[in-house]
Amino acid sequence: MKFLRDRELHVQLLLLLPLTMAAAGVGFSRSHQAGCLALGLCALFALVLLGSAWRRYRTMEALCQDLDRILHGESGVDLDAYDEGAWSILHSQLTKLLTRLREQADRLQGDKDQMAAFLADVSHQIRTPLTALNLLGSQLADPSLSPDKRRTTSRELRQQLDRLDWLVNALLRMSRLDAGTVELCREKLSLKDLTYRAASPLAIPMELQGQTFQVVGEAQAVCDPAWTAEALGNVLKNCMEHTPASGSITVTLWENPIYSQILVEDTGPGIRQEDLLHLFERFYRGQNAAPQSAGIGLALARMIITAQNGTIQAANRREGGARFTIRFYRQSAPPAP
Structure with missing residues (x-):
C-alpha cells in the first residue's frame, strides 16, 4: 500500500502513538473499561486517519493519471471531479494552467500551419521565375538562335532575374518585419x-x-x-x-x-x-x-x-x-x- 509511505501520515501516526498511550494510561488508572474505551477510540481515530489518507492518495493518483492523459494529447479529460473541499483550490489553478497550455498549443499549431502555408506560397512564387529562367537559358544555349531572338531572350532573362531579385528582397524585408528586427528611423x-x-x-x-x-x-x-x-x-x-x-x-x-x-x-x-x-x-x-x-x-x-x-x-x-x-x-x- 503506497499511501503508507506518506511522510505526513508517518508524522501523524507518531503523534497519535504517545497520545494513545497517555489516554490508555489515564483510562486504566481509573478502570479497566475506561482503558479499553480509550484504546478503542484511539484505534478508531487511527482508522479514520488511515482512511482519509488512503482516500486522499487515491484522489491524487487519479489526478496524476488524468494530467498524464492531458499531457499525451487527450482533450476530453474532465477535472470537475476534483472541485470539492481542499481540492477546489488546486482544481482552480490547474484549470487556469491547462487553459493557458491549450491556448499556447493552439497558437503554436496556428503558427505552424501559417508557416507551412507561407513556405508553400514562397516555393510557388520562386518556382515560376526559376522555371522561366530554365527555359530561357535553354533557348540561349541553342547555337542556331538568331541574334534578334537572342537579344529578346536575354532581355526576358534579365526581367525574370530582376523579378526574382525583387521577390527575394521583399520576402527578406517581410521576414525582418515579422521578427521585429527592423529599427525604423523617425x-x-x-x-x-x-x-x-x-x-x-x-x-x-x-x-x-x-x-x-x-x-x-x-x-x-x-x-x-x-x-x-x-x-x-x-x-x-x-x-x-x-x-x-x-x-x-x-x-x-x-x-x-x-x-x-x-x-x-x-x-x-x-x-x-x-x-x-x-x-x-x-x-x-x-x-x-x-x-x-x-x-x-x-x-x-x-x-x-x-x-x-x-x-x-x-x-x-x-x-x-x-x-x-x-x-x-x-x-x-x-x-x-
Missing part, C-alpha cells in the same frame, strides 16, 4: 519629396505607357524615409499596373493636427469588391492582378505603414479607378478603422 520628412522618391523607379514605365503622374499639396510626417518610400512605391506600382495607357495617377497630400495623409488615386478599372477585403493579405492575387504580380507588394506596404503608427485603406472612386488612403498619426495609436 525623421520629419516632406511627403512631396518622399512621393517623388518613391515614384522615380516608375518614371520610365509610366512614360512608355503615356501615363501622367502628379503630386498635389504638401505635408510632412515623421517616418522612416527608406522603408516608407518602399511602401509608397509598392502602392504606386500597383496603380501603374492597373492604369491604362494615357491614364493618370494623382497623389494628394494633406495634414491636420491628428495625422498626415497620402491619397493615391488612379484612373484604372478599380478594385473588385471581392478583392477589397483581401487586398493587403500576403500572396493574395486578385482576378485582375498583373501577370508578374507576386501578391506581396501591398502586404509589405501595409506592414511598413502599420509599424510606423499608420494605416492604409483601399477603396474605389465614384468616377472610376482605385483610391489608396495612407495616414500617419501623430498620437501613440491610430483610431480603429
Whole structure:
C-alpha cells in the first residue's frame, strides 16, 4: 500500500502513538473499561486517519493519471471531479494552467500551419521565375538562335532575374518585419519629396505607357524615409499596373493636427469588391492582378505603414479607378478603422 509511505501520515501516526498511550494510561488508572474505551477510540481515530489518507492518495493518483492523459494529447479529460473541499483550490489553478497550455498549443499549431502555408506560397512564387529562367537559358544555349531572338531572350532573362531579385528582397524585408528586427528611423520628412522618391523607379514605365503622374499639396510626417518610400512605391506600382495607357495617377497630400495623409488615386478599372477585403493579405492575387504580380507588394506596404503608427485603406472612386488612403498619426495609436 503506497499511501503508507506518506511522510505526513508517518508524522501523524507518531503523534497519535504517545497520545494513545497517555489516554490508555489515564483510562486504566481509573478502570479497566475506561482503558479499553480509550484504546478503542484511539484505534478508531487511527482508522479514520488511515482512511482519509488512503482516500486522499487515491484522489491524487487519479489526478496524476488524468494530467498524464492531458499531457499525451487527450482533450476530453474532465477535472470537475476534483472541485470539492481542499481540492477546489488546486482544481482552480490547474484549470487556469491547462487553459493557458491549450491556448499556447493552439497558437503554436496556428503558427505552424501559417508557416507551412507561407513556405508553400514562397516555393510557388520562386518556382515560376526559376522555371522561366530554365527555359530561357535553354533557348540561349541553342547555337542556331538568331541574334534578334537572342537579344529578346536575354532581355526576358534579365526581367525574370530582376523579378526574382525583387521577390527575394521583399520576402527578406517581410521576414525582418515579422521578427521585429527592423529599427525604423523617425525623421520629419516632406511627403512631396518622399512621393517623388518613391515614384522615380516608375518614371520610365509610366512614360512608355503615356501615363501622367502628379503630386498635389504638401505635408510632412515623421517616418522612416527608406522603408516608407518602399511602401509608397509598392502602392504606386500597383496603380501603374492597373492604369491604362494615357491614364493618370494623382497623389494628394494633406495634414491636420491628428495625422498626415497620402491619397493615391488612379484612373484604372478599380478594385473588385471581392478583392477589397483581401487586398493587403500576403500572396493574395486578385482576378485582375498583373501577370508578374507576386501578391506581396501591398502586404509589405501595409506592414511598413502599420509599424510606423499608420494605416492604409483601399477603396474605389465614384468616377472610376482605385483610391489608396495612407495616414500617419501623430498620437501613440491610430483610431480603429
